[in-house]
Amino acid sequence: MDVRFLKSLLAVIDKGSIADAARHENLTSSAISQRIQALEKELGVTLFSRIGHSAKPTENCMRLVPRARKIVQEIQALKTDLDPLGLTGELRIGAISTVLTGLIPPLMKKLMAQAPDVKLSIIPGTSASLYERLMAEELDAVVVVNPPFDVPKMVKKVTLYTEPLAFIKPKSVSLTIKEAMQAVPYIQYDPHSWGGRLVTEYLHDEKITMDPLCDLDGLEAIAILVSEGVGVSLVPYWKGLEKIANNIMVNYVDIKKYQREIVLLYPVQTINHRLINFLVSLVNGE
Known part of the structure; x- marks a missing residue:
């Protein structure tokens, strides 16, 4: 069994389609299909059901995945061992x-x-x-x-x-956090995300309530919206924030408890x- 065929099998599973797997493997779609067919012939099972442009792994295929990944990893590790x-x-x-x-x-x-x-x-x-x-x-x-x-x-x-919690606002807004929450639309870092729960905890501790304009789990999108003057937000300050949103002011919440x-x-x-x-x-x- 050729380990390259197993790599192609895993690529189709991870990418969701033969075409995407082919781009990832730098091969043609027909080459990937031929490798899958060769594996199916050698193993005597159907590995994928083709639905439109997607390829859904069969139950038999999923049984093979853990061992296939280990085989591919072990082969790749040979170079590392040397x-x-x-x-x-x-x-x-x-x-x-x-x-x-x-x-x-x-x-x-x-x-x-x-x-x-x-x-x-x-x-x-x-x-x-x-x-x-x-x-x-x-x-x-x-x-x-x-x-x-x-x-x-x-x-x-x-x-x-770690990343400190920060209140970001357009440069034209001079209000404090509590004042801005009542007067300016608030763009909320998704409270269901792992990082958003820290913002929720801060708002609860500070007894700040508001009706958010929207919830977003995309911090870059939040920063851009603030930069465009759409509203204000509380987000973790990450490296690169001001590179994508330069029309903002940043006020840090200097409390370790709320760091991401x-x-x-x-x-x-x-x-x-x-x-x-x-x-x-x-x-x-x-």
Whole structure:
């Protein structure tokens, strides 16, 4: 069995279609289809049901996924084992949107300079969705908001940095937080998100009530709306905020209790521990 065929199988599952998997694998759709057909013939089962442009994995296919991922990971780890520094191989890293615009660009520059043989696949998503994919072994590690629950013992958690809560408003607004909440439309950081719960806690503690204009789980979109004069908001101050919204004023809520903690989560039993530790050292400026 060709391990490349297993990689294509996993790509179709992760991307949701043969066409998207082909773009990810830098192959043609027909090449991906031929690999899937070869696996189906060798295993004697149907692996996907084709519905329109999507490819839905069958029950038999999903039974194979955990072992297929382990096989692919072990094959990829062979190069890492031959590298005395462990700086060779592939990593699938999930990251929330503000990490993509704040942490990832300088990290990629360092990585290209110090470990050019490491290949990163960066997958965007919300903290909750990325955590689910980590637990399903679809990702090697995730950079997310600190979960509002204890992670299982099989998951390692490393705090990367914290972000203070900040009140952002258009430069034309000179009101305090409480005054602005009553006089200016409030754009609410989704209270159901892992980071949004900290804002909700602050508002509750300060006894501030209002009728939000809308709820958003996209911090970049919130910052742009504030910059355009649509309203005000309370958000974690992330690296890169003022690069995308320069017509704003920022007032920090200097209370540690409401800081958003950004953490790296990865399995304790991982073959990529040396690569992950190296990434952590880059983030910490070591």
